[in-house]
Amino acid sequence: MPTPRPPSGTRERPERQAAPGRPGRQRDAFFDNAKYLAIVLVAMGHSWEPLKGDSRILESAYTVVYAFHMPAFIIISGFFSRNFDMRPDRLKRLVTGVVVPYVLFETAYPLFKSLLTGSHEDISLLDPWYLTWFLVALFVWRLTTPLWKLVRHPLPLAIGIAMLATVSPDIGDDLDLQRVLQFLPYFVLGLCMKPEHFGLVRRRWVRIVSVPVFAAALAVGWWAVPRMNTGWFYHRDSAQELGAPWWCGPVMTLAMMGCSLLLTSCFFAWVPRRTTWFTTLGAGTLYGYLLHGFLVKLGDYRGWFDHPWLHRPLGEILVTVLAAAAVTALCTRPVRRVFRFAMEPAMEWAFRQDAVEQARGRSRGSRRVPERAGV
Secondary structure (H helix, E strand, O other): OOOOOOOOOOOOOOOEEEEOOEEEEEEEHHHHHHHHHHHHHHHHHHHHOOOHHHOHHHHHHHHHHHHHHHHHHHHHHHHOOOOOOOOHHHHHHHHHHHHHHHHHHHHHHHHHHHHHHOOOOOOOOOOOOOOOHHHHHHHHHHHOHHHHHHOOOHHHHHHHHHHHHOOOHHHOOHHHHHHHHHOHHHHHHHHHOOHHHHHOOOOHHHHHHHHHHHHHHHHHHHHHOOOOOOHHHHOOOOOHHHOOOOOHHHHHHHHHHHHHHHHHHHHHHOOOOOOOOOHHHHHHHHHHHHHHHHHHHHHHHOOHHHOHHHHOHHHHHHHHHHHHHHHHHHOOHHHHHHHHHHHOOOOHHHOOHHHHHHHHHHHOOOOOOOOOOOO
């Protein structure tokens, strides 16, 4: 697939920068900016969880953020998975960039809790802890990419699967398959998108319209706080498990997807197209995503969020700023160098070099946009 071109109808041309360590490959600043801003929203949302029960305003902001931050991530992940196939080098990258981090962090999170709380948490690779569900989902989605490129109507099929998942409580918790299936349409949507589709939401009039849209979303969120089960936003339970009739599952799937896509479009409209001070941080969002969970859990296990002053407006602002600063620091190059062994291990010893080298030889000279294994 050709390298993304600046979409027509935009006044600014997105600046492109070389990916670190890969001088021949170019990254679009827009997507790195979007990934960084989305991971900041993820960290802020997680820091709000222990505080939102005492503030209706904070809980409404939390609801709005949860309506679109993961869909935005997943759409971008799908977009950069368009070229994935079963070539050996790409399968190797899937293992080293997704499977290995999952195993390591799925082990590290329960050990971390056991160390701090004195509990004896079981380690199970079938029951994703906290943030690791996304790695399971990304592995399944990317591995099935050739199938989605084969079928005639992939997006309606993915939506149908998500709707069926919401009425199937017997799916259970193994590998967090409810989330894998319910978030699937966003990944397939990303697979179906082309660079010019992002140009549709990067126009001046869309940016202007997005302001009242977000204001209306916050108002609706404030109204819905005491009236709606926020569990719908997590996409991890069936309708029956949320105490609703079975038919609410398919209806809420469509309603939530419409809401999520609207807010995601408004979010993309405000993402800078030029290179900024945080553009390079977009290459390290997997690091920020997986590592910031330890900081949030540390505060939870130590009871830091129980201090009364943190539940006041100034305290909530302070926690928000600290969360944004912490996840920003975790996306920087020094942190990435330290933790590369866990996030992007080479593992040459584990693979047959002849197969990998043959695949690399076939790919030389290709101008396709490379898939990105991380968040």
